[in-house]
Amino acid sequence: AAKAKKDVYCEKPLAMDFEKLKRAVEAVKQAGVVCQIGTQVRSYPTSTGCREVYRSGALGNISRIEQVRNGTKPYWYSRLAEVKPDEVDWQEFLMDAPDQPFNADKFSGWYGYRDFTDGPIPGLASHFVDLIHYITGAKFPESAVAQGGIFTWKDEHHFTCPDQVQATWVYPEGFLVSYATNYGNASGNLIRFSGEEGVMNLTPWTKPTVSGEGAIRKGKLAEEKPVEPIETPDHFLDWLQCIRSRGTCNAPIEAGYQHAVAVIMAVKAMDTGKRYIYDQEKQETREG
Numbered sequence: 244a245a246k247a248k249k250d251v252y253c254e255k256p257l258a259m260d261f262e263k264l265k266r267a268v269e270a271v272k273q274a275g276v277v278c279q280i281g282t283q284v285r286s287y288p289t290s291t292g293c294r295e296v297y298r299s300g301a302l303g304n305i306s307r308i309e310q311v312r313n314g315t316k317p318y319w320y321s322r323l324a325e326v327k328p329d330e331v332d333w334q335e336f337l338m339d340a341p342d343q344p345f346n347a348d349k350f351s352g353w354y355g356y357r358d359f360t361d362g363p364i365p366g367l368a369s370h371f372v373d374l375i376h377y378i379t380g381a382k383f384p385e386s387a388v389a390q391g392g393i394f395t396w397k398d399e400h401h402f403t404c405p406d407q408v409q410a411t412w413v414y415p416e417g418f419l420v421s422y423a424t425n426y427g428n429a430s431g432n433l434i435r436f437s438g439e440e441g442v443m444n445l446t447p448w449t450k451p452t453v454s455g456e457g458a459i460r461k462g463k464l465a466e467e468k469p470v471e472p473i474e475t476p477d478h479f480l481d482w483l484q485c486i487r488s489r490g491t492c493n494a495p496i497e498a499g500y501q502h503a504v505a506v507i508m509a510v511k512a513m514d515t516g517k518r519y520i521y522d523q524e525k526q527e528t529r530e531g
Contacts, residue, residue: 244276245267245270245271245273245274245276245278246270246274248274248276249276250276250277250278250482250486251271251276251277251278251279252278252279252281252479252482253267253278253279253280253281253499254280254281255280255281255282255365255369255370255373255499255502255503256365256366256369256499256502256503256506257280257496257499257500257502257503258503258507259360259361259365259507259510260507261504261507261528264500264503264504264507265500265526267496267499268496268497268499268500271496272496277482277485277486277489277490277492278492278495278496278499279478279479279481279482279485279492279493279494279495280373280492280494280495280496280498280499280502281478281494282369282370282373282374282494282498282499282502283478283479283494284370284373284374284448285373285374285377285478285493285494285498286475286476286477286478286481286493286494287448287449287472287475288472288473288474288475289445289448289449289450289451289470289472290374290377290378290448290475291472291473291474291475292451292470292471292472292473293378293436293443293445293451293470294377294378295471295473296443296453296470297378297379297436297443299463301440301441301453301462301463301464302436302437302438302439302440302441302442302443302453302462302464303438303439303440303441303458303460303462304417304438304439305379305416305417305418305436305437305438306417306418306419306437306438306439307418307419307420307421307435307437308375308379308418308419308420308421308435308436308437309420309421309422309423309433309434309435309437310368310371310421310422310423310433310434310435311423311424311425311431311432311433312363312367312368312371312422312423312424312432313423313424313425313426313428313429313430313431313432314424314425314426314429315426315427315428315429316396316426317354317355317363317396317402317404317406317426318354318366319352319353319354319355319402319404320352320355320396320400322351322352322353322354322355323348323351323352323400324347324351325347326347326350326351327347328345331350333345333350336350340358340359341358343358348400348401352400352402354366354404355400355402355403355404356402356403356404357403357404358403360404361404361506361510362391362404362405362408362510363391363404363405363408363424363426364389364391364408364410364422364506364509364510364513365503365506365507365510367422367424368408368410368422368424368506368509369502369503369505369506371422371434372412372420372422372502372505372506373494373498373501373502374445374448375420376498376501376502377498378436379414379416379418380416381414381415381416382501382523383414383415383501383504383505383521383523384412384413384414384420384504384505384508384521385412385413385414385415385520385521386412386413386508386518386519386520386521386531387410387411387412387413387505387508387509387511387512387518387519387520388410388411388509388512388518388519389408389409389410389411389509389510389512389513390408390409390513390516391405391407391408391409391513392405392406392407393405393406393407394406394407394427395407395426395427396426396427405513406424406425406426406427407424407425407426407427408422408423408424408513409421409422409423410422410423410509410512410513412505412508412509422509432446433446434446434447434448437457438458439458439459439460439462440455440458440459440460440461440462440463440464441453441454441455441456441457441458441462441464442454442455442456442457443470444467450469451469451470452467452468452469452470453467453468453470454466454467454468475493476493478493478494481493504521504528507528508520508521508528511528515530517530518530518531519531
């Protein structure tokens with residue numbers, strides 16, 4: 244699309260493969276098109292409010308940022324539908340995925356198959372990682388480790404994406420990021436920024452609060468109170484406005500690159516059982 248000089252709205256994650264990721268970024272930059280990445284949570288007025296709380300220093304030094312995003316059933320089950328081979332272009336759908344016979348489950352429930360996606364870390368944690376980057380100003384993790392597997396949903400659909408994942412990243416800014424999904428029990432969801440002087444709770448992320456809970460030293464925060472939203476254009480509206488003005492979107496291609504680096508590192512760590520690091524100067528991920 245970029246090579247055709249078309250402005251782009253691209254869903255997340257931006258890529259599954261690091262070399263293709265770099266080619267996508269290069270194409271957008273060379274073409275000079277307006278690009279918005281579909282991490283729309285950063286455009287919530289409450290997310291901008293949380294960014295101001297962080298910038299104020301009210302939380303003190305942040306040590307840990309975490310999300311637990313659970314459910315009773317993986318999201319790919321809701322996509323399953325009856326599909327007939329003469330109704331679709333199966334080869335077009337496969338694109339560069341491995342060639343294989345038509346499969347209605349894979350066409351409709353593709354979110355659950357590793358041929359087309361890598362599961363909850365890129366599918367869901369990409370939103371979380373991007374929000375962290377937006378709020379804190381961090382860009383890239385130093386390292387990542389992760390584990391996952393199919394522990395609950397084993398049935399006739401033979402899904403290959405994990406229903407349980409746990410990923411952690413260490414950032415050079417001095418905090419640890421943790422993401423977990425459990426599709427075997429829906430309880431325990433949370434999003435939390437923990438600091439020396441208090442906690443910012445984004446559970447749910449449209450109604451965040453801030454308080455002095457758990458503080459190891461007294462600061463500005465006391466009882467829990469809502470984070471004040473700050474007017475921010477709707478994510479899709481922002482893209483349309485930037486198409487007209489030729490300005491930079493709230494989630495530009497650089498933001499997509501940054502979240503994709505983090506989730507690709509974690510998926511590689513999950514698949515290999517190794518720790519992965521990112522070399523920002525060389526733009527490389529490797530075991531380390």
